[in-house]
Amino acid sequence: MHFRIVRYLIIFLLFISAASGKSIIELDRNFKSIQIGANASYFVCEKGCKQIPDSLTVFKPFKDELLYFENAQDVWVRFQLHNTDTLSKSLVIEINNPLLDEISFYLFEGQQLISQNHSGDQFQFNSRPVAYRNFLYPIIIKPNVSYQVMYRCNADGRKMHIPVTVYTEAQLIENTAKKDMLLGCYFGILGALTILYFYLAYILKDKTFLFFAIYLFSLTLTQLATSGVDYAYLWPETTYMNNRALPLFMSFSLLMALIFTKIFLHKITKKWINILLTVLQLIVLVSFLTSFGNDLLLHFSMQLLYTCIPLVYLIMFGIGIFYLIHQFKSARFFVLSFFAAVFSIAVMNYYAFAVTNDNVFTNNLVIFAVLLKCVLLSIAMLDRLKIFKEEKEKAQATVILQLQELSDMRAELNLDLEKKVEEKTNELNKKQQEAKLALITGEENERKRIATELHDGLGGLLSTLKLNAESLESENKTHTKAYSNVLFLIDKACQELRLLSHNMLPSGIEHLGLELTLKSYINKLSSSLNKPILLDTYGIDTIRNKSIDLHVYRICSELINNAIKHSQFNNLSIQLIQQHQTLTIVVEDDGIGFDPTYTENKGIGFISIKSRLEALSGEFKIDSVVGKGTTIIIEIPTE
Secondary structure, three states, rough: OOHHHHHHHHHHHHHHHHHHOOOOEEOOOOOOOOHHHHHHHEEEEEOOOOOOOOOOOOOEOOOOOEEEOOOEEEEEEEEEEEEEEOOOEEEEEEEEOOOOOEEEEEEEEEOOEEEEEOOOOOOOOHHOOOOOEEEEEEEEEEEOOOEEEEEEEEEEOOOEEEOOEEEEEEHHHHHHHHHHHHHHHHHHHHHEEEEEEEEHHHOOOOOOHHHHHHHHHHHHHHHHHHOOOHHHHOOOOOOHHHHHHHHHHHHHHHHHHHHHHHHHHOOOOOOOHHHHHHHHHHHHHHHHHOOOOHHHHHHHHHHHHHHHHHHHHHHHHHHHHHHHOOOOOOOOHOOOOOOHHHHHHHHHHHHHHHOOOOOHHOOHHHHHHHHHHOOOOHHHHHHHHHHHHHHHHHHHHHHHHHHHHHHHHHHHHHHHHHHHHHHHHHHHHHHHHHHHHHHHHHHHHHHHHHHHHHHHHHHHHHHHHHHHHHHHHHHHHHHHHHHHHHHHHHHOOOHHHHHHHHHHHHHHHHHOHHHHHHHHHHHHHHHOOOOOOEEEEEEEEHOOOHHHHHHHHHHHHHHHHHHHHOOOOOOEEEEEEEOEEEEEEEEEEOOOOHHHHHOOOOOOOHHHHHHHHHHHHEEEEEOOOOOOOEEEEEEEOOO
């Protein structure tokens, strides 16, 4: 009770202070559009008060402010028009706010009600006196007559802005064309940016671009709702959707802005920033969901939005400053874009609490600020892409350099490994050669031992036997023939023994050298076979490594014996050529020849020759055709 007395006392004092103010708007021949502003007054009453207040009701001065009214309240606005011209005037009264749930318009001539209309967002679009996104009321005022205009708005627990402008029809058309051009430019730019970033999201497979495109699209939907275009063209018969479009789209826009910010900064985001953005997302999501509820939840959603909008943009602006300080380059345009958002909110509040000439929701500066924010965010996205591309290229260059270094290290390791393998292989081959040489040397030593034992042992016994037989010559003259046969056999055995001992141990090599020893051996064979065997040598006396002479002798004797046994030759030649530290042995015959693929790996003689050559690191080649003789070439390094 006391509170009501105080409230009415304040209203009365306001009325007294405004009593001296101008309350009648006069129209003359030079009439242009008039913004009512402080020339009007308003009165707040209980919701649903449809009875027209009388002229004695106390009205407060109206300053075209953005006011917040409690739930279940109505606002009455009143102003007067006076035509000072001698002609009637056709005018249009525009309430430049499409977001009024319910509005009742009344026109009085003196005390007589001559026109009224009831419309609003809770009514179908065709209930408006003029099919336009704002509320238009055409009137005709007579010359030298005063008119009183009153309209009632359902405050419905929201912040409200109810600017009123009086136009001629031509001025209304001109002003509307300018506003439509501005809105068309706004929607065109946002539409182009939305399509562009949906396309970039598709080709780059980057969800940052996807959510930024969705955010741009949500801003388009929000402006459609705040300008009343959606109700006029999208759902003119659906009052439920029209009444909830603004909180739905605004909540969705804020939600997309938060998700976009979170993804934009995800690579370097701090834990506390991530938690803060998540909490804001949940709050905005609550506002989005409650928009679908009843009127009470809808009012709660709107009040929550009024708190969240400046808070969200201020927090994102602060986050951008934080990352800019921490030298995150992509944050530079991010900060500027959300500064534009904060600036647009400041402009809205400035126009709401000052005497202005335009609607705060479609004000040019606000639209330009939103467009500037979107353009700066677009630049921030491209700048982020450029920075990440440079970082990626730098990282790739680093990886390539590391891979190159790793490849070089691997090549060095492979080279070292190859060298070690080669060294080990050479060492193994050397040991194998040494083993083979040792085996062959052991074989030669064993031959020498056997030859010595045969010469010293069996040879001595045969000599003693011959002497004893000769001593019996005088005593056994009756058996002269038998005696002669015994002596012949003993001499034959001694010759065979000397030949076997010589073959097993060619002692001439140590005393006469390879060439003379080999010539002696070949001459004896040639005379015994009665076939020519030729030996040609060149540079043999330059051989420095005498350790291989025995092996060369064995190889040559083995080849000669094979030719004697198998080739059926008429002519046989052996050539020994020492040149460039290589000994070349060429053995040729004109015999029957053979198939090298069959004989080379199966003959015992060839296996023995190959074994010696492997020990000497020599090479062995056979050129033989059946019926056309054989040529064998052997090369042995003499170092």
